[in-house]
Amino acid sequence: MTIIRIIAAALLAAASFTACAQAPAAAAAPAVIPANLENSVVKVFTTMRRPDLFKPWSKAAPQDITGSGVVIEGKRILTNAHVVGYASRVEIQASQSGDKIGATVVALARGIDLAVLKLDDESFFDTHAPVARTNALPGVRDAVFAYGYPTGGNSLSITKGIVSRIEFVNFNFGTSGLRIQIDAAINPGNSGGPAIGDDKMIGLAYATASNAQNMGYIIPNEEIEIFLRDVADGRYDGKPVMLDYIQTLENPVLRQFLKVDKTVEGAVVQSPHRKDGPLKEWDIITHIGDTPIDNQGMVKLGSNLRVRFQYRVQQLAKNGKVPLTVVRAGKPMQVQLPVGGERNMLIPDLDGGYPSYFIYGPVVFARASAEFVGALGSNLAGFNALSYLGNPLVTRRGDEPDAQREELVVVSAPFFPHKLSAGYSNRFASVIYSVNKVPVRSLAHLVSVLRDLKDELVVIHFDQRGGETIVFPRKEMLEATETVLSDNGIRLQGSPDMMDVWNGKTPIKR
Secondary structure, three states: OOHHHHHHHHHHHOOOOOOOOOOOOOOOOOOOOOOOHHHHEEEEEEEEOOEOOOOOOOEOOOEEEEEEEEEEOOOEEEEOHHHHOOEEEEEEEEOOOOOOEEEEEEEEEOOOOEEEEEEOOHHHHHOOOOOOEOOOOOOOOOEEEEEEOOOOOOOOEEEEEEEEEEEEEEOOOOOEEEEEEEOOOOOOOOOOOEEEEOOEEEEEEEEEOOOOOOOEEEEEHHHHHHHHHHHHHOOOOOOOOOOOEEEOOOOHHHHHHHOOOOOOOOEEEEEOOOOOOOOOOOOEEEEEOOEEOOOOOEEEOOOOOEEEHHHHHHHHOEOOEEEEEEEEOOEEEEEEEEOOOOOOOOOOOOOOOOOOEEEEOOEEEEEOOHHHHHHHOOOHHHHHHHHHOOOHHHHOOOOOOOOOOOOOEEEOOOOOOOHHHOOOOOOOOOEEEEEOOEEOOOHHHHHHHHHHOOOOEEEEEEOOOOOOOEEEEHHHHHHHHHHHHHHOOOOOOEOHHHHHHHOOOOOOOO
16 A cells, blocks of 8 residues: 555554444344344453553553453454453453453454453353354445443443445554444444344444544454454464555556556555565556456455455465566566565564563663554654654654664663763663664664673763763673662563573574
8 A cells, every 4th residue: 555545544543442422323224133142242341451661660550441242152252452452350241240250361463453262161151152243244334233331331232323334444553454334333342342233243343433423443254254263273373464565556647657558457566575576666466366456456345345455365365475467567477475474663563562671770771662652652742852863763663674673772761860870861762773882783682782791881872863972881880780670679670581681591693
């Protein structure tokens, strides 16, 4: 897709889970509601311990949230990943039941926002049957009922609306998938509840737009089936994805430049993912499999539905490749495009984990993450300052790692109060360039450099315009570390992976 459309889709996908007004009654004929459905939709109670991004040695305060879930085959509960992510406790409760049952997260896909729970007491499923799922997409204007437990009450809520739109969009963390927009009210707490159409589940509620009324979103069954097949072996591998950047073939001057007439339709390769890959700049992708692609990069689904052609990747991928027909320099040809996992990022997301860190004297080093950068973005003035200074957290946000930089290492917290940092400005959110003229490739590499350093002084250069270079006495830094940990009630100098490097248990290429 084009870069502009990626940004627009990401902004829409990031819409928060806020309330939208009750939708008006739909004009469509009412759907049949299964008699046992209310018994198979559960309320999910979660206690979360999210990371503290600016204090990576600790976790954020516990937070209790509620969501919804639905019974599926295999004595399991299906819900959203954002309902149970970072959970230290999960329980479920059926409608009109006073008992809560403990649950465990056994599969989770943050990108497509799906998760599966197993219950501590599986006798629950003796009286709570799985909900049947349709294997077909609903039609636009079809009636839909959203089941769940939104905030404001303890009873099961059912709201009615219609299917408004079906699209293939970016969800989260670089994952794309089908999304159904409905106008039935979906509020906080509805997440993870089933959407029912014509007596069967058509998808799972997961979000509502905060800047629009009567606009909720559900994950359709096709995406759910892909997820469930993926995790059948106990591990989530991720969806196949096309990583090449694409643009449309709508502009007549672009067509003139490419020397193609009106009979050629398709999408243009703006930037191939791999220089040695099968796609080249200016290739025109005319077909994915046997499906023709139009000049807006869309394919038809039925008579009145069009979606981005990348949707077909998840249907056609075989042995990690999809067949494409391209026109290159006026000649058609067949290629097999690799469609592996997600794009590797220089600033990756935490993928449901906690940040790695290392404390050295009064300084806290951490691996830069997408969540860390996102938290910085809430302070617009500070983020603009980082941009002005050329901080890589801003300038390299969309880059992939390379031989020189596997990841970015950042000062993730203000300096701890200590005489060794006296006279230096706050280096919070500064990216490390080098230590004693050794360019830093990763957090593990930084720790190994500090571990093996024999020089009297430690000289830290930062990767930005302006700003000071910091010099510390090495022996005093080692002595100060224990004091800093003790004074601030910090149990470990580093995360377990970094302590393995510090103690020489993990070899690092120098």
